[in-house]
Amino acid sequence: MKKVTILSFILFMAYGYSQKKKNGNIYLEHPALEMVDQMQQAWMAGDDAKVANFLSDDFKSYYGSNVNKDRKGQDKEAFLKQVKSLPEMLSYVSLKPTEGAYPDAIEYKESGTWVQTWDHMKAIHNKTGVKLDMPFHRLYKLDDDGKINTLINYYENRMFWEIGESQTDRKNGTIYNHHDNINSVRRMMGAFENSDFETAYSFLDEDCRFISLELPEGETMDLQQIKKRNEGIWQAYEFNSIDVIGYPDYLEYDLGDAKVVQSWWKFRLTRKSDGKKLTLPAMYIHDFNDEGKIVSSSAYLSTKILDSK
Template identity: 30%
Template sequence: MKKLFLFTFLLSFGAVSAQKHANGKIFDKHPALDIVDEFTKAYTSGDTTTLKALTTEGFKMYNMMNNDPDYTGGTRRNLMGQAIWLSNNMVNLKIENRPPAYPDAMEFKDGPVYVYTYEMMTGFDKNNGFKINTPRNSTFIFDESGKKINRLLFSDNTAHFQKYSDSRETKTNGTIYKDHPVIAKVRLAFAYLETGDLDKAFEGYNEDARIYDINDPDQSFISLAAHKEKLAAFMDMYEIVYIQESGYPDVLDYEGDGKVIISWWDFMLRHKKTGKEVKFKSHNQHWLDDEGVIWREDAYYNAALMQE
């Protein structure tokens, strides 16, 4: 039995070993790496003369994230057009190694030299300030001479570049309402808060609503129950003299993302112990779900004014 086990083990080991077969070499220093580095610098600076010198006449580039069955890639002319546009519109455009990664050159036994890069593309549009910050992985395939780039396969964040494309257009994202029935939920909340009735003030809120207070040192959301406890403790110290609407609330009815009510309020408080009066302004944002129930509130005001 022991002999059978040993024979089986050796047979398995031999089968695994037999699967290994070298098909080339990997280099972290190679003339092709220098060519790719020169290519990248020319691309980001708009140096079309160098790009033309480093690529073959039949050069093609392909975005590996494109799944259009009719996609045919881009030519050397497209490459140079991209480089010119980027150099004319981008500030501090860079394509650099993404640490700890570094490029590799691969020499296959039967085939061209490949260079693989793992980089970050960064910069910003000088016309609208949109910031490019995306990983970019590329495969450069050289011609038979190993001196010119014949193919470029790259992948990057297509959603990021779609957002960049959108930033150069004029698009609507919903409707703004000066008057709308849902505003009543916010007006009632502040009206009942002024009377001190916290249960009534939060009737329009989901019981799982989240509350964000800009003055919270943790800068995190708290539950509605915890928020009501904080308000109750606060109202033990202060009397609310009035809460007055400033200007008028707006309802932002986003396309596909529900509604947000933004509003501005003037508060006047009186400290119950000292009689000191405090006035401050508050900006609030109330987020509504599809049923018109408040599921989130953000509050922005200067709490330092209420320090004793």
């Protein structure tokens, strides 16, 4: 039985290896790599005349993730117009290989020479200010004369969608200067000023998350942590007054259906250890749920002021 098992394993391995069939060669150094790099840098510079020298007359460019079965691609003339307009559309353009990646030249037995690149592009769109900071994967097919006759692009289209959406004005909800959610924030601050913690915390959802400039990125605090932190602050400082600056805004967004109060405050405190008077400016962004409870609190302030000598 053991001999049969070993023989079966050997036959399986031989069968597995017999399925391999070489279809060409991959090159780390190749004239096509240099040519594609020169073409791409001319493209980023908006040099349509130089780019044209690298393209065949029957050149076509495609977006690789396009699911339209009737797609025709972009011909040479249209592509060169796009290249020429690039400096008018974008500033601070750079295109470099993605960190850790490098281009390949592949000479296929059946379908000729291809170059594949993995690059990272950065730019600022001139009209809208949208920042492009994104990877691109491109496939270039060369004809027998060494010209590029096919370009296939793969990239995340979201940033270009944002550029398109930003071409015209669009409303994204309604701003209120008087609203019950504003009232809730003011009542909460008034309760904190008077050390009425039971009332102050009643405006918060039990699963509320708290964000601060002083927390490490991505970290939040929960309600129990906030209660413990506040207990220490109130033991060390007397809250003389919490005053609103200007007026709060309540924003009801169309996108995401968010309900947000943003407000500006001055905390006037006395440090109990030495009687020093302190003023702490703060901005808050409070997100509300449909039941009128605060589910997220973002604080923009610096508690280093409290350590003033």
